[in-house]
Amino acid sequence: xxxxxxxxxxxxxxxxxxxxxxxxxxxxxxxxxxxxxxxxxxxxxxxxxxxxxxxxxxxxxxxxxxxxxxxxxxxxxxxxxxxxxxxxxxxxxxxxxxxxxxxxxxxxxxxxxxxxxxxxxxxxxxxxxxxxxxxxxxxxxxxxxxxxxxxxxxxxxxxxxxxxxxxxxxxxxxxxxxxxxxxxxxxxxxxxxxxxxxxxxxxxxxxxxxxxxxxxxxxxxxxxxxxxxxxxxxxxx
Numbered sequence: 001x002x003x004x005x006x007x008x009x010x011x012x013x014x015x016x017x018x019x020x021x022x023x024x025x026x027x028x029x030x031x032x033x034x035x036x037x038x039x040x041x042x043x044x045x046x047x048x049x050x051x052x053x054x055x056x057x058x059x060x061x062x063x064x065x066x067x068x069x070x071x072x073x074x075x076x077x078x079x080x081x082x083x084x085x086x087x088x089x090x091x092x093x094x095x096x097x098x099x100x101x102x103x104x105x106x107x108x109x110x111x112x113x114x115x116x117x118x119x120x121x122x123x124x125x126x127x128x129x130x131x132x133x134x135x136x137x138x139x140x141x142x143x144x145x146x147x148x149x150x151x152x153x154x155x156x157x158x159x160x161x162x163x164x165x166x167x168x169x170x171x172x173x174x175x176x177x178x179x180x181x182x183x184x185x186x187x188x189x190x191x192x193x194x195x196x197x198x199x200x201x202x203x204x205x206x207x208x209x210x211x212x213x214x215x216x217x218x219x220x221x222x223x224x225x226x227x228x229x230x231x232x233x234x235x236x237x
Contacts, residue, residue, distance in 0.1 A: 015053050015063070018043055022064040026105040031061050062120050065109050069124040072098050072109070073131035080139060084207050085183055085216035087139055092160070092179040099164045100175065107168060110161055132157045140203060148197045152189045159185055184220045 009017065021043045025034045036057055040047045054060040075094040078087050099106050110125060136153045137145055145153070160182050167178055187207070194204040211217040 011053070014045075018050060018053060018060060019063045019067055022060050023067055023102070023105060026061075026064055026068075026108060027102040028104060030104045031064075031108050036060075062124075064105070065121060065124055068102060068105050068109055069128050072106070073128045076132045076135040078135070078139065080141070083211050083215050083217075084139055085187070085211055085218075088183045088186060089179060089216050091135075092182050095160065096164065096175055096179055099168065103168050107165060110165060129154075129157055129161075132160075140207070142203070146197070146199045148193045148200050149203060152186075152193050152200070156182075156186045156189055180216060180219075183216045187217050187220055 018039065022034070022039050025038060025042060036050055037047055039060070040050045043050070050060070054063065072095075075098055076091055078091050080087070109121075109128075133153055136157070137143070137149075140149075140153075142149060163178060163182060167173060167175070190200065190204050190207060194201040208217055213222075
């Protein structure tokens, strides 16, 4: 038998509840469109009580983005076992799970949203990108990257981010195809760089050494080979 008495939350517990409620609302609509009144109603408390825990919408918004940034960065964590292509594909799957579930919130985090230009928000965005960069280096078993490798990895992280933002605008390409394409993009960036740099050549060889023929990188090679007979030889046009 219940008494109907609502348990009183502690300060930190209430703050975490409000952050969770705000993040859920931001996941479905732009933070610009969500009011403090809506957050209060969803949390089952009064508007003044929200302001008791957070001085304004901006501080609550930044706290929600902090949680989103931490969760997004964690999506790049992957045990360093097995072929690299399969690992990256699992990472992309978790990355797009987040993008799919938190579309407006993801866009707000990466584009700045109501906090555009805020040093706090910019720092959070940089943290996510840096975490992704460091995780990819860990997968490559490289502690001190060369200038070309840094360019490849940071370019790929930026490509994944921009691809996800474009995909959210209509979802016109099947998600699974995009995840695989981004893994192929990583191999392609590494291959192009390897054509100019012996260190990158060694890294590419290590990347492909343990790849099965039916893995993501093997599939890319197969797709490219099927195109080769259809490419006119130079000077035959």
